Amino acid sequence: MSRHAMRRAAVCVAACLLAFSARAEDDARAWIERMSESLATRNYDGLFTHSTGRQAETMRIVHRVDEGRSLERLVSLDGSGREIVRTREEVHAYLPDRRVVIVEPRGDDGSLLKSLPTPGPALDRNYELAVGPKGSRLLGREVRVIDVRPKDIYRYGYRLWLDEETAMPLQSVVTNGIGSPIEVIRFTQLQMKDRIPAHDIEPTVDATGFQWVRTGRKLAAMPQLPSKGGWRPLRLPPGFRLVASRLQPIPGSPIPAQHLIFSDGIAAISVFIEPGAQAGPRPPETSSMGSANAYSTNLHGRVVTAIGEVPAATVREIANSVVPVQESDIPADAPAGSAR
């Protein structure tokens, strides 16, 4: 074969590989979109185990779609009795072991489709996406295994076992930078239903005498920050962009916190900047909850907390880089203001 022919063959092979890779990533993205749509728009009632390095618990999830709104009840069946109920307007977290109910307004505007995530064309800049072959089975169902592997160490990976018919995730595994599982959710029962009764979404916790803590209110009722400008992290991992910012009331404080939300299309990171460093941790604190990590520190007379389903080092670096900025410093495309 001549050198010219060999070069042409090599180009053809490379083009085929690229095309195959692009198609595989498109397929994976389509599966992820189907999964997100199923989770948000179908009626289902399931039991699953939630396992981390420290514990395993059994939980029940009931998801109901009512007049285009996604309603949900998530309850721990293993003793604590904690429940989280997403009503039409609010999210209620019942913590009977603390005798507290945390109330947060719904962050979406009620439209199911608007509340869906959009993996977007940039997803493959930060993740390698792959779809496994047909033939795997889980819970007696045919599933497709979707791999979402991070291209760097600043975010986690995911392996998803999606039901071939409904794209519901029958098992999902969050993996760290070296591919080791750090959180597993595995359904033991999952029923897809035409209709879920309204009472299945109602809380079963008797909250009589509990403290009701409202951590958020509608923006229209919110006090304004005392000065113009805001706060921004100077350092963000590649691919994360500001998707929303809002004011977050702090119980007992007349001044709200600034809440910034960054996303890379899959993972999200919230940064809360509270006034009054005296209420903050000294020295800094790192917290871990399943695959979510949080980091709190005192900076510039503020308590800065970053929280997200990313490695601890990522939230730490982001929190430590937060600085006050003037309005003119904020990029024009940043959707500063309200996420509502």
Add this chain to the structure above:
Amino acid sequence: MKPSAENEMTDQIREQLSALLDGELPPDEMGLLMRRLDKDPGLRRTFGSYALIGETLRAPGGRIASPSFAACVSAALDEAPVLVEKASAARPGAMVQARQHVALWKRPMVRTALAASAAVSAVLLFRPDVTPVARLEVTPASSFAMSASPTPAQSQRLAGYMVAHSQFSTPMVRRNVLSSLLAADPGIARVSYEMGEAPWQ
């Protein structure tokens, strides 16, 4: 002694719990059992014990995730044999395999071995229809040592942040985040560190 009607009912419910975890509960019995679980904290605890044992048996590679997890398993095993045995007696045909393992659990050496290294083959005992598509060993998410339990104020503050944050997560990640919130209080590590450049700079 002839069991009372109340005990018989309890045994029947426990048998249903086992069947539920085994994926063998008929759909028409599911709704009533779910309502019972909602209303009865004791039944939820029993169900949690069953699930914990099942999870242990499913533990990939026979590894228990952590010493505290192993302690939970050991505690659950302490009460499990009686419960499962009664369920076995109520439906001997369906639970015969489980009863054989209950007998094994009564032996201290085997109990210890189970808590330390559950056999992968037992996965198929509890979920015969499941193809083991992956062997998973769950490791702690953070490399930081967990040195303290949070105070109630810390816990409440973080819980509030978690709920607020979850509003902006994808449906799957939101479920993960809220499940973590339900599962337990976070571990908090107070760390000293030196300011440095972010690794992605």
